[in-house]
Amino acid sequence: MYDNIKLANSNYKRRLINLNTKLTELLNIKYPIIQGAMAWISESNLVSAVANAGATGVIACGGRSLEWIKTEIRRTKELTDKPFGVNIMLMDQNKDAIVDAVCKEKVNFVTLGAGNPLPYFEKFHKAGIKTIPVVPNTKLAKRVEEAGADAVIIEGMEAGGHIGKLTTMALMTNVIPQISIPVIPAGGIVDGRGIAAAIVMGAQGVQMESRFLLADECTLHPEAKQKIIEAKDTDSVVTGYSRGHGVRGLRNTFTDKYLELEIQGASQESLNKLAVGTNRLAAIDGDTENGLVQVGQSLNPLNEINPAKAIVQDLIKEAELVLNRVKF
Ligand SMILES: Cc1cc2nc3c(=O)[nH]c(=O)nc-3n(C[C@H](O)[C@H](O)[C@H](O)COP(=O)(O)O)c2cc1C
Structure with a gap:
């Protein structure tokens, strides 16, 4: 992927790039990359492969049973001795039971979204688990920092899945200068x-x-992977944006139908009914027309399937090459 940077014959003098950051220190990982949660998708195989490659991964608890979560944490520990985390969606009905189970099973960190994470910090910290909330703006970043979060993820609207209103660039510009804990866009x-x-x-x-x-290790259905490979920059759309809960995925029969009804002013209840289960339908069953292939806007470089280890190595090599040509 880094071939197109045309550095092979450049005159830049290679300097040793140090990718150790406050995040690598906090999580005790080699590279400052978190493979984020993907509901119905990120589980022990992917998470352990990413962790073994020197980055870290997150098991997605959204929509899963307690038994599944416990089993996946234990399996991940069998597959890697490296740090990894879990993501808890705080709108889940059984969130309190999940929090207790995660504290008991002991993971290195949790990412927390879709609800108020503050009441849970103490419990996680007592269990020796780092807390990393996902926030969409400066106000919430400040609030979680004041309440004792260990780091904060700022998620821009270019992302796949549930999104806020600000772009990643605007979030980095606004939030980073105002926050002392590690900020992770x-x-x-x-x-x-x-x-x-x-x-x-x-x-x-x-x-x-x-x-x-x-x-390779990602369980996303092969049909959905193929759709992502074929997709280009303008091929993702956001459903539900006008109602304040946007979800980004590839345009298809489902999104056309949803957006038409959304514009016509359909009731939220009927829209929810249409959307329920669509992530799973695409991710597990491979129905890429009636399900939603959740993916972000940066689609052009997503052209091939590779082992997680090769992906991480590529990412780091390219980041080092690019940072090498930055004149500090
Ligand atoms: C298929 C899919 C499922 C996701 N599920 C979750 C989730 O369960 N919990 C969560 O906090 N974020 C979820 N996200 C958001 C990601 O963890 C991540 O923050 C975002 O996708 C990053 O942007 P990118 O897709 O451009 O890399 C999901 C994203 C995708 C693409």
């Missing part, structure tokens, strides 16, 4: 150039998802 970062850009902006690492959807 997510959304639209799929290559080493994106990682380098985030580091130059003052981020301590990145969270990436779309890139890891094309990992």
Whole structure:
């Protein structure tokens, strides 16, 4: 992927790039990359492969049973001795039971979204688990920092899945200067150039998802992987944006139908009914027309399926090359 940077014959003098950051220190990992949560998709195989490659991964608890979560944490520990995390969606009905189970099973960190994470910090910290909330703006970043979060993920609207209103660039510009804990941007970062850009902006690492959807170890259905490979920059759309809960995925029969009804002013209840289960339908069953292939906007570089280890190595090599040509 880094071939197009045309550095092979450049005159730049290679300097040793140090990718150790406050995030690598906090999580005790080699590279400042988090493979973020993907509901119905990220589990022990992918997470352990990413962790073994020197980055870190997150098991997605959204929609899963307690038994599944416990089993996946234990399996991941069998497959890697490296740090990894879980993501808890705080709108889940059984969130309290999940929090207790995660504290008991002991993971290195949790990412927390879709609800108020503050009441849970103490419990996680007592269990020795780092807390990393996902936020969409400066106000919430400040609030979680004041309440004792260990780091914060700022997720831009370029991301796949549920999104906020601000772009990753605007979030990095607004949030990073105002926050002392490590700030980790997510959304639209799929290559080493994106990682380098985030580091130059003052981020301590990145969270990436779309890139890891094309990992060999990722359980995403092959039909959905193929759709992502074929997709170009303008092929994602956001459903539900006008109602304040946008979800980004590839345009298809489902999104056309949803957006038509949304514009016509259909009731939220009927829209919810249409959307329920569509992530799973695409990700597990491979129905890429009636399900939603959730993926971000940076689609052009997503052209091939590779092992997680090769993806991480590519990302780091490219980030180092790009940072090498930055004149500090
Ligand atoms: C298929 C898919 C499922 C996702 N599921 C979750 C989830 O369960 N919890 C969560 O906090 N974020 C979820 N996200 C958001 C990602 O963790 C990540 O922050 C985002 O995708 C980063 O942007 P990118 O897709 O451009 O890399 C999901 C994203 C995708 C693409």
